[in-house]
Amino acid sequence: MEINKNPIDLTFQNVTVTVKTKQGKKQLLSDVSGICKSSQITAILGSSGAGKTTLLNVLTDRIENSKAISVRGKIQANQTEITYRKFSDFGTYVMQDDILLETMTVKECLQFAANLKTPGNQLEKDKVVQETIKILKLERCQNTLIGGQFVKKGISGGERKRTSIGFELVTNPSVIILDEPTSGLDSFTAYLLIAELKRYAINRQKTIVFTIHSPSSDIWQMFDRIMLLVEGQFIYQGKSNEAILNYFSNQGFNCPRMQNPADYFMSLMHLNQKNAQNYPIYFQKYGSLLKLQVEKEIEQREKSEILAYKFQTPFLYQLQQIAKRSLKNVKRNPILFRARIIQAIIMGLIVGLIYFQSEDGSNHPTSIRHMNDRNGLLFFVCINQLMMSLKPCSVSFPSMRKVFLREDSSNLYSPYAYFFGRLAIEIIPQIISPILYGLIQFFMVGLNDRTVGNVFFYFFCLILNSLLGLSLGYIGGSIFSDVKTAVFMSPLIFVPNALFGGFFKNRKNLASWISWIEYLFPIKYSFNAIAANEYENTHFIPSPTELLNLEFSKWECVYILLGFIIGLLIISCFCLVCNRKRLQ
Numbered sequence: 001m002e003i004n005k006n007p008i009d010l011t012f013q014n015v016t017v018t019v020k021t022k023q024g025k026k027q028l029l030s031d032v033s034g035i036c037k038s039s040q041i042t043a044i045l046g047s048s049g050a051g052k053t054t055l056l057n058v059l060t061d062r063i064e065n066s067k068a069i070s071v072r073g074k075i076q077a078n079q080t081e082i083t084y085r086k087f088s089d090f091g092t093y094v095m096q097d098d099i100l101l102e103t104m105t106v107k108e109c110l111q112f113a114a115n116l117k118t119p120g121n122q123l124e125k126d127k128v129v130q131e132t133i134k135i136l137k138l139e140r141c142q143n144t145l146i147g148g149q150f151v152k153k154g155i156s157g158g159e160r161k162r163t164s165i166g167f168e169l170v171t172n173p174s175v176i177i178l179d180e181p182t183s184g185l186d187s188f189t190a191y192l193l194i195a196e197l198k199r200y201a202i203n204r205q206k207t208i209v210f211t212i213h214s215p216s217s218d219i220w221q222m223f224d225r226i227m228l229l230v231e232g233q234f235i236y237q238g239k240s241n242e243a244i245l246n247y248f249s250n251q252g253f254n255c256p257r258m259q260n261p262a263d264y265f266m267s268l269m270h271l272n273q274k275n276a277q278n279y280p281i282y283f284q285k286y287g288s289l290l291k292l293q294v295e296k297e298i299e300q301r302e303k304s305e306i307l308a309y310k311f312q313t314p315f316l317y318q319l320q321q322i323a324k325r326s327l328k329n330v331k332r333n334p335i336l337f338r339a340r341i342i343q344a345i346i347m348g349l350i351v352g353l354i355y356f357q358s359e360d361g362s363n364h365p366t367s368i369r370h371m372n373d374r375n376g377l378l379f380f381v382c383i384n385q386l387m388m389s390l391k392p393c394s395v396s397f398p399s400m401r402k403v404f405l406r407e408d409s410s411n412l413y414s415p416y417a418y419f420f421g422r423l424a425i426e427i428i429p430q431i432i433s434p435i436l437y438g439l440i441q442f443f444m445v446g447l448n449d450r451t452v453g454n455v456f457f458y459f460f461c462l463i464l465n466s467l468l469g470l471s472l473g474y475i476g477g478s479i480f481s482d483v484k485t486a487v488f489m490s491p492l493i494f495v496p497n498a499l500f501g502g503f504f505k506n507r508k509n510l511a512s513w514i515s516w517i518e519y520l521f522p523i524k525y526s527f528n529a530i531a532a533n534e535y536e537n538t539h540f541i542p543s544p545t546e547l548l549n550l551e552f553s554k555w556e557c558v559y560i561l562l563g564f565i566i567g568l569l570i571i572s573c574f575c576l577v578c579n580r581k582r583l584q
């Protein structure tokens with residue numbers, strides 16, 4: 001990684017954030033101005049709820065004006081105003097939660113970001129990864145899986161945090177903003193991390209800003225600039241060490257010699273009765289002694305051009321990278337894939353045994369009992385296939401939503417590439433599973449095998465049904481943000497499909513005011529196609545398709561089903577793109 005050609009001073013002026021709450025309006029930040037300089041590390045301290053994360057969200061332009069929240073003020077980089085997309089052109093935001101894919105190794109994780117976000121050939125991208133690993137001292141764990149809920153063995157909390165930072169560093173940003181990078185780390189690991197960030201800021205002229213809760217005295221010594229926040233207002237901003245100690249001692253707040261200054265200032269800011277009486281003094285002193293000075297400093301910054309970092313790899317390359325990663329994810333966490341296959345085998349066996357060599361009308365052509373059995377079997381197969389793929393597909397997007405949102409906010413790839421890259425892999429079990437299911441029960445039951453065409457058509461219908469479940473699952477998964485809601489809502493898709501499918505209630509008996517609804521539920525076409533195929537040249541008299549009043553030919557149903565699948569996939573892709581929320 002080369003020296004930064006684009007050093008940036010980040011400034012903010014008169015920033016006020018107001019939210020509407022049930023109790024009325026609440027100011028999270030009140031008219032704050034400040035400056036974060038290049039080649040320096042700036043630490044923002046304050047007690048819990050002081051507004052630190054809110055300030056970072058404003059700096060990275062992640063809060064939008066809306067009915068519920070109002071943001072005023074000016075954010076500038078080298079005296080040029082910034083907007084959300086422009087921030088990601090030169091800066092990066094490492095959020096408090098380390099959102100990483102647990103099935104990747106540290107190196108693969110950084111490689112993924114480097115492949116998608118850095119220009120040059122593969123050798124150059126690999127070099128960036130190696131350098132990032134070296135800077136963040138991740139050599140020892142580079143080939144260890146990240147780990148988490150499903151993959152139990154993983155890297156430590158400190159390594160996780162550094163990987164999270166590394167994921168953003170590979171793009172060589174000029175400004176790095178971090179929300180509590182040391183949370184959850186022991187004091188020595190925290191020290192090493194801040195020391196690394198400081199070295200990085202100096203050596204590469206980066207602007208590093210972070211919030212921190214309780215730094216040790218060793219960490220405190222390293223800060224170049226400190227901002228102290230109390231109830232959304234600054235009470236100090238400027239140099240660290242002697243400067244801040246002198247400022248407060250001049251006001252009668254002397255830090256005991258043997259005490260960690262960070263602890264002392266945190267105790268001054270903590271909301272209790274005694275401190276609350278001092279708050280007006282802090283604000284008044286800041287207003288009279290520092291505010292003007294900071295504003296002057298901001299005005300004196302020189303205007304210079306920001307070299308925007310707009311590199312994005314071609315769409316097909318993004319698609320390939322996402323598909324490769326999804327495949328690895330399935331291989332290393334195969335539980336869902338295995339469950340789908342085992343489910344297909346067990347369900348195939350159950351159906352095969354229950355309907356074993358069921359009567360096809362050749363012995364008792366007029367038997368309504370046998371005809372009903374066969375109709376029931378065909379309808380059950382349609383519903384069963386749909387449900388077997390709907391559930392896993394409805395949870396697949398919500399379960400990866402955080403990773404997607406994080407990568408999307410880093411502008412790593414197009415959301416369309418993400419959607420189709422995942423689809424390319426997730427479609428595989430949805431094709432294998434119905435084939436397996438069909439192979440087991442088709443011959444056990446003794447379905448229509450008069451021609452090879454009939455056999456293939458049956459299997460084709462099973463696959464279409466499975467893909468229908470996938471596309472319906474994707475719709476739920478891309479609309480609902482969490483797994484539980486997506487699963488709870490799936491009966492809303494299933495029940496009307498079953499009721500209007502043409503088996504439980506004969507379509508001719510539907511009231512005229514409601515009969516049009518049946519055309520909206522695709523299972524009707526699946527049942528129609530599979531029944532039309534089964535009863536081609538049937539022995540049953542009269543023909544079950546006539547009794548069921550099935551109106552379409554089997555190929556007409558296939559075209560309609562394909563239309564449904566493609567249409568639903570397009571809608572779910574659109575929902576995913578529109579539902580992207582910025583992580584705050």
Ligand SMILES: Nc1ncnc2c1ncn2[C@@H]1O[C@H](COP(=O)(O)OP(=O)(O)OP(=O)(O)O)[C@@H](O)[C@H]1O
Pocket residue numbers: 019021026028046047048049050051052053054055069
């Ligand atoms: N959308 C919102 N609506 C109402 N109140 C909010 C909203 N977002 C934040 N707050 C409140 O604003 C205050 C500042 O929140 P913020 O997350 O910036 O604090 P913080 O200093 O980062 O705290 P911590 O150190 O605990 O993370 C808190 O009291 C929080 O409850």
